[in-house]
Amino acid sequence: MLKRIVNSEVRTCFMNNKGYLCLRDNALFSGLSMEFFRHICWAANKQHMRKGHILFQQGEAVDSVYVIKEGRFKLLRMTEDGNETILQIVGPGEMLGETALFRQDAIQVATAISLEEAKVCSIDRCTFEKVVKKEPDLALEIIRNLNDRLYHVWEQVSEANRQSxxxxxxxxxxxxxxxxxxxxxxxxxxxxxxxxxxxxxxxxxxxxxxxxxxxxxxxxxxxxxxxxxxxxxxxxx
Structure with a gap:
């Protein structure tokens, strides 16, 4: 009976229905086998957030990986002197928190606040780590994405230093x-x-x-x- 419920949940998740959050819409997960994806889909926590709500806060322990299905978030960092800096604006298909996979006792370096109504899938770190270890291609894709982000930030900083x-x-x-x-x-x-x-x-x-x-x-x-x-x-x- 439980197996039938799980399979039904996964089938529904694959349908193009805005009431559900499908991780397979994200390019990172497109190569996962059905077996692994069943476990992720069943374990994922699906959240519907209103504008202005906080997904996670700076300084909190990183315990989940987040995939944005709908809506946009600003990543806000508070400096020691009390000033706010928006590091990035992220939207559908983007992932947050994956850097925690490569650090022990990681904490959030920024606060994520929804700019509009949003839908998010979150996967606890332990479950996600197990999947990454069994799916080398997924690990490589995450590393590529992190490298792209780092290069993008480096370009922005370089340009900002010489611009009005x-x-x-x-x-x-x-x-x-x-x-x-x-x-x-x-x-x-x-x-x-x-x-x-x-x-x-x-x-x-x-x-x-x-x-x-x-x-x-x-x-x-x-x-x-x-x-x-x-x-x-x-x-x-």
Missing amino acids: TQEKILGLMIRLAREQGEACADGSRITIPLTQQEIAALVGASRVMVSQSIKELTAKNYLCREKRHYILKNRCF
Whole structure:
């Protein structure tokens, strides 16, 4: 009876139904055999989160790996002097917490806060480690992803060191338009509603500097504001 229930849960998970969270939608898991995937699907904790809810907090012990099914999160780090820095904005198909596989007694280096309604699958570290040990291809894919993230961060830091605040903001908007944008008449509407304080945290500048830079970019016809969203003009592409 239990086996039939488990198999039914897995079959339902494979269906294209928004009521369920299917880990197989993530490229990391696409190569897993059905047998291993059954165990993951049964063990995964499926969460539906509202905007502004915290998935995990900086300083907490890392006890799970998270896969985002729907929605977006900002990874926020609090510095010793009390300033906030947004490290990254992540969305569907991305994984959080996998770095814990390579460290003992790991803690979260940032806080993950939902920017909108979101659906997340979480897998406890022990279960995930067992799967990784039995699936070498999955381990290699995780290492590749971590390497890509590290290279991406290195590129951002290198560029930021030689850019003005205005250039940083324009670079951020171009990147967000590519990753989170939707086409509109004037260019690309960035679907994430961002406050000036959040932009300041993303580019490492003061809110006053960000406010001034956005005014200048708007005057130069690079940006415009539509209600709670920014539009990156066509001339930037």
